[in-house]
Structures are given as structure tokens and as C-alpha cells.
Amino acid sequence: MxxxxxxxxxxxxxxxxxxxxxxxxxxxxxxxxxxxxxxxxxxxxxxxxxxxxxxxxxxxxxxxxxxxxxxxxxxxxxxxxxxxxxxxxxxxxxxxxxxxxxxxxxxxxxxxxxxxxxxxxxETDEIVYHFKDLSLHTKGMKLLKNGNEITLTTAEYKLLFVLFKNKGQILTREQLITLAYGHDYEGYDRNIDSFIKRIRQKIEDDPKTPKILITKYGAGYIFGGEEI
The missing domain is CATH 3.40.50.2300 (Response regulator)
Known part of the structure; x- marks a missing residue:
């Protein structure tokens, strides 16, 4: 790397x-x-x-x-x-x-x-999280889709890391902020929505009809979509 x-x-x-x-x-x-x-x-x-x-x-x-x-x-x-x-x-x-x-x-x-x-x-062993045609590589902080690398910002990677680790669980905006960016995060909680939108554009075949990163209205987001 x-x-x-x-x-x-x-x-x-x-x-x-x-x-x-x-x-x-x-x-x-x-x-x-x-x-x-x-x-x-x-x-x-x-x-x-x-x-x-x-x-x-x-x-x-x-x-x-x-x-x-x-x-x-x-x-x-x-x-x-x-x-x-x-x-x-x-x-x-x-x-x-x-x-x-x-x-x-x-x-x-x-x-x-x-x-x-x-x-x-x-000194950290490589951990690779998989879901369908996606793989998240922790050591290189990179995302692959069908073997092709997708460019991520640091903020997007940290959020995706949390989503992969908690696949199948509904996470609120507040939980995502705390897990991805820590208790000292000073941005607006609605910033998560913008990060989610950008991530969908990179991982979904049709970002307007997401199948992987799903919104649970009134609850939060769930990674894994219809496969869970």
C-alpha cells in the first residue's frame, strides 16, 4: 500500500x-x-x-x-x-x-x-468486510466494487466502516455520528444525510432507489438492505 x-x-x-x-x-x-x-x-x-x-x-x-x-x-x-x-x-x-x-x-x-x-x-492486520460485490479494506482505507476501487473521502470511509461493522442494524443519525466521528463531532446531525447520499452514489446501482443502504423513516439507516 x-x-x-x-x-x-x-x-x-x-x-x-x-x-x-x-x-x-x-x-x-x-x-x-x-x-x-x-x-x-x-x-x-x-x-x-x-x-x-x-x-x-x-x-x-x-x-x-x-x-x-x-x-x-x-x-x-x-x-x-x-x-x-x-x-x-x-x-x-x-x-x-x-x-x-x-x-x-x-x-x-x-x-x-x-x-x-x-x-x-x-502493526494492524488487514480486515476486509464484504457485502455482495462490495469490499471494504481497513488497512488501505479503500472500497472496492466488483474489484474496482472507488474513491472515498476520510469522512465517507469512517461512516462506511461503521455501516459494514453493523450490517443489518438500524442506526440513528446520533449513533452514526458517535460511532464514526466521536463525541466531539461539532457538525450538524443532518450532515450524515449528505454523507449517506454521496455514499449511495458510489455503491448503489440506482442511488435513487437504494437496495443496500436503506432509510428507515423515523428510525435511521440500515446497511444490508433487502439482503438482511
Missing amino acids: VYKILLVEDQKEISDIVMKYITKEGYGVAVASNGFEALELFGNQIFHLVLLDIMMPGVNGFEVLKEIRKISDVPVIMLTAKQEEIDRLKGFEIGADDYVIKPFSPRELMKRIQVFLKRIYN
């Missing part, structure tokens, strides 16, 4: 160097030069680790981290020129996993990345 890293850095000379080292290690990488780009990329792709600069124009790194933590526990390494303890503590309180102080050694940064990826992903 090729791990994919989101690099968020507004200084091009730094991002070019880090990107070069990341690709040399064989990882995939996407680069955002500001917080808005970072959130857009994160919402539309799956990443296994985020390198996140703090001081950026517009939306700073702390705000980006807050938004990421609403839907994902992906490891985040903060890149910062600030050395004050209070700034590091703020990041850890929001959900940062580690800090690298600028200027930093790219080789040291790669070692930290390797440690995180090995600890979080490599």
Missing part, C-alpha cells in the same frame, strides 16, 4: 524540499499552500498523515487542525517556527500528534513520518 501525505505549507521553498523527500521515500503527496486548500483536499481524498504548518495567511494551522479533528484521527505533525511552550501545548490540546520546529532536518522529518506510519498502520 502506498501511504499518502497531505503537506500544508505556504513557503514554496520548504514545501518543494519536503515534497522531494516524501516522494523519494515512495509515499504519495498532495500539497496545499493555505488552509482553505488543505481543507478542500482533506475533504475529498484519503490521507494517512498530515504535515501542517501553523503560520499561514487566512486560515491558520490551528484552525485547520480543529476542522480535521471533527471527522478524523489521522496523525498530524505540526510544522512551526514558534518555539514557545504555550503554542505547542495549544496544538496538543487541539489534537496534534507531534511538532517539528523550523528550521528542521528533512531526514529527521522523514524518520518521524516513518515511525508514525509504521506504528499506526503497519
Whole structure:
């Protein structure tokens, strides 16, 4: 599996160097030069680790981290020129996993990345959930339909994981939010409806007449449809 890293850095000379080292290690990488780009990329792709600069124009790194933590526990390494303890503590309180102080050694940064990826992903055995022509692969966080990979966002994967694990059970919006995104989720519960709609477009033969992910009006949703 090729791990994919989101690099968020507004200084091009730094991002070019880090990107070069990341690709040399064989990882995939996407680069955002500001917080808005970072959130857009994160919402539309799956990443296994985020390198996140703090001081950026517009939306700073702390705000980006807050938004990421609403839907994902992906490891985040903060890149910062600030050395004050209070700034590091703020990041850890929001959900940062580690800090690298600028200027930093790219080789040291790669070692930290390797440690995180090995600890979080490599030590977990692959679990594959199956239903009809669908298979959800936990180690690669990917969905296959008839053997073809379907692109998922991080939020969609986390919701599908819960649905596959609870196949045949009716789950309310509140249960789906808690199981997929945790008690600290700050979005609207109706956001689940939007996630469900996007997932149906990817897994159903006819999304307007779903057979797999069914709405139980007044109760919630059930994964498994008419097969259960």
C-alpha cells in the first residue's frame, strides 16, 4: 500500500524540499499552500498523515487542525517556527500528534513520518468486510466494487466502516455520528444525510432507489438492505 501525505505549507521553498523527500521515500503527496486548500483536499481524498504548518495567511494551522479533528484521527505533525511552550501545548490540546520546529532536518522529518506510519498502520492486520460485490479494506482505507476501487473521502470511509461493522442494524443519525466521528463531532446531525447520499452514489446501482443502504423513516439507516 502506498501511504499518502497531505503537506500544508505556504513557503514554496520548504514545501518543494519536503515534497522531494516524501516522494523519494515512495509515499504519495498532495500539497496545499493555505488552509482553505488543505481543507478542500482533506475533504475529498484519503490521507494517512498530515504535515501542517501553523503560520499561514487566512486560515491558520490551528484552525485547520480543529476542522480535521471533527471527522478524523489521522496523525498530524505540526510544522512551526514558534518555539514557545504555550503554542505547542495549544496544538496538543487541539489534537496534534507531534511538532517539528523550523528550521528542521528533512531526514529527521522523514524518520518521524516513518515511525508514525509504521506504528499506526503497519502493526494492524488487514480486515476486509464484504457485502455482495462490495469490499471494504481497513488497512488501505479503500472500497472496492466488483474489484474496482472507488474513491472515498476520510469522512465517507469512517461512516462506511461503521455501516459494514453493523450490517443489518438500524442506526440513528446520533449513533452514526458517535460511532464514526466521536463525541466531539461539532457538525450538524443532518450532515450524515449528505454523507449517506454521496455514499449511495458510489455503491448503489440506482442511488435513487437504494437496495443496500436503506432509510428507515423515523428510525435511521440500515446497511444490508433487502439482503438482511
